[in-house]
Amino acid sequence: MAKEKNIRVGISIGDPNGIGGEIILKAFEDPTMLELYTPVIFASTRLFSYYLKELDLSAKIHGIKSLNDVVPGKINVVRLLNEDFKVQWGQVDKKAGEVAVLSLRAAVTALKEEHIDVLVTAPINKESIQSEEFKFPGHTDYLNQELEGESLMFMVSESLRVGLLTDHLPISEVSKNITAKTIKTKIGTIKESLKKDFAISRPKIAVLGINPHVGDNGVIGTDDQDKLIPALEELREDGNIIFGPYAADAFFGSANYKNFDAILASYHDQGLVPFKTLSFGSGVNFTAGLSHVRTSPDHGTGFDIAGKNEANAGSMIAAIHTAANIFRNRTMYDKLTSNVLKSQSRKRREY
Template identity: 50%
Template sequence: MSPKNHKVRVGISIGDFNGIGPEIIMKSLTDKTITDFFTPVIFGSGKLFTYQKNLFKLNLNFNYITEASQAQNGKLNMVNLVKENSNVELGKPSEESTKMAIDSLEAATEALMKGEIDVLVTAPINKDEMVKMGFKHAGHTGYFEEKFNKKGLMFLVSEDLKVAVSTHHIPISQVAENISKEKIKKQIRALNQTLIEDFSITRPKIAVLGLNPHSGDGGVIGNEEIDIISPAIKELSDNGILTFGPFPADSFFQPAKYKNYDAVLAMYHDQGLAPFKTLAYEEGVNYTAALPFIRTSPDHGVAYDIAGKNIADERSFMEAIFTAIKIFNNRNDYKDLMSNRLQPKRMPSDNGIDEDLPIESEM
């Protein structure tokens, strides 16, 4: 366990460098006091970042290292994965930018698993181009699930709104067949534990959305609510997890409704992410919950249309950094709490002897 004065090492993968990744990373680190709060460890290229630093007229100095274990507190550390010049074509993906996105992610993940960094913040990737290059997953979540050998939960978080999704990067035509009572129960349990351990919410209240319009209208527009979602909610509620719903998605995301709950479980990607990105776009963070390691990212993509124009907003990336740090500290506090909790006193056995008193020795 990390000591209380431990300065969190934040690993950063750079994403597609022809998008806005390097720009938002560097803009997030321009404050000279930023290293008082954490130690950045970027997995990228010194020459690439120097080129983009000059392009955006940013005053930054990097400490170049060959592996994350060499990172120094008080400095902006750069694990220099590529020593050659990079061919930058801002605004469109290239084979070179895609390969570096994969290399950066893999190097950062390896450092995370070896304990050389404490948390990982990932800049946006181009999923289609990465798949073409042999990447096996349609996003970060599946990648980390495979690496950590555990199912994760795609969880979008902000101060006021937290939304998880039961299914994420699959066609809408496959959503119904990819939900089940047992899967929803498992996801709600994971969400409940995440809210307790990672967000310090003692008794979380979780809202669950229906799959169909109007939550099926009592079976008129579908039976998934009756056959799958409602039974899962009831079983969990009967076992002490505060779970409510299913709610119609079209009317749920009104402040007077969603603010009554600590988190929401949506049934599919756009059902949860469309309202989240509308309500919390500038401060939203994508968190892969329920995994043994902490990974966050901004809630936006590569934004090729504004790459190189020096107008990318770094606030979501900064929120991703500080959310990862907060989760890291909350997890450690929770572990401390659980390891130091009082054990129940053992009751005396019914043998006529008061076990709280010493037994006299035989004469």
Template identity: 55%
Template sequence: MKKEEKVVVGISVGDLNGIGPEIIIKAYEDNRSLELSTPVIFASGKTMQFFKTHFNSKINFFNIDDVKNLVHGKVNVVNVWKEPVKVEFGKEDKNIGEYAIKSLEAATKAIKNGLVDVLVTAPINKHNIQSEKFNFPGHTNYLAKELDGKSLMFMVSGNLRVGLLTDHVPLKDAANHITEDLIREKIEIVKTSLIQDFGISKPRVAVLAINPHAGDSGVIGNEDDIVLRPALEKIREEGTLVYGPYSADSFFGSNNYKNFDAVIASYHDQGLIPFKTIAFGAGVNYTAGLSKVRTSPDHGTAYEIAGKGKADENSFVQAIYTAIKIFKNRKEYNIYSKNPLKKASK
């Protein structure tokens, strides 16, 4: 592959007191990882050198002050800050949260300006990032604002893909958030993503019920009968291959999910508990619906093992590979959608 063809991967460093820097270092310690893409870490040379020393790593960083000066074949580090940072592994620290946001904002600016091709985000602490300037529940909501789109949390591991109607909202409020408009919006995002990002021409999508046993004809709640089922019927009549609502308790255990290209859960834990049970450590959080490609590992800061050298980088590595693959799929889709004859002649 020619150097200019390599996908440039922008990486936000996440919470410095967590496992983010460790999994980034482990992901790029093997030089073969540089054959597919060029990493650009948004942090500082001094900070990343600290982690290199702490973890006794042989990785070599190439420090730059501007993304435009990146070098292919190197692990580039953009100096977003230059002052030393006090790292205390496993500690929730408001000051460390500010550095996580500095990294994220710089990486987001770079992808908006076309200086990096995709964005892979290391885990943040949703509590210590909050401020008057940054008031978002997490990456997804912030990036939806910055990268022009209506986002959807899409958990991906091979052919298992799980999206959410509601994500980071309290369980007691989840059902009230689910409207026909929201159902239509999320299904359209999933459908579009399956087509352009995953190369599935006629995707089949399953939707999980809001209530146990899909409400049992109103005995355990009527939201499925009044809101969800009628909306799905309308959307299906319009030509989208969407099915449900399915009772969530047996859907994954029966392997029914394997009959579909994606599953949409009604609320966070309904989708993520089975997803992480099946794919934990190999799953990827992809933010579908944005103008740019963003992925992250399927875990958090893991303060309990931070600094101990025990973090498993596999999910982060999969996030990198998934971002690259989606970027290429989307690029190919855009070429063929403009000239269908190219696809026919391929």
């Protein structure tokens, strides 16, 4: 049997004043990880040498000048930064934001040019990254611009998958951004992702209501009756296995989520509060719907523990494993569907 491909995992460092560098290095302290994956970190050897010394970590890095110099079995660090950056643990700093954006841009370019197979992003600080050149509330919106497809924020763990109908919006903006088109598009993206990325042939999807108690038949708002319910009925008529809308307050506590392959939440906290409660430390933020695979840990920059060697790398490790599994599933899906199309084409010619 041929040996499985060692997957090239590109990693952007996130905010260098946070725990990103720590969890990246801790993720690859286990030699087994380097047997499965080839990490390519977009930063500088000077910065990561500093992390190793300050945090007393045992990993060994390999500096490279070019992506053509990547070595399997090594923690490759691309020499991206031309000037010294002074780490200020736990501080919101514009210079740190510039470093985070520089790393992200370089990693995304490498992804598009197929120098890496998947992208894993360490956490950024949404305040420090803002500039005239970079005006995005987070990774997802930037990736949606740079890669083909329509992005969906999809939080995944071994037992739970939660997609978001709207993501980084003020609560006052949620309702006006929910339309029949958005509902159908997001559910279509979840369904496609479950089939291609998670190898689920007939996905079952649950949808949470917009208003408390799904609006109580219009008593607490009419968004569910006017927008959500009609859209779901149309989707079911087209053969989609869609359930709901469910009242969000009891859905997770009753363990009803275990009956479905994925859940679509109407807004950020409706989905992420229960997800992180149930999966924190092992959950992964996956950007579904795009032409390339990107994942991230399910937590933030950890400024409160930065520089203390207290960060847990579990979610970063899960993000790496998840990205690789999705990449393999997509590769297999594309191969199978390609074979089917070739077979159909051959039959038509014979006919």
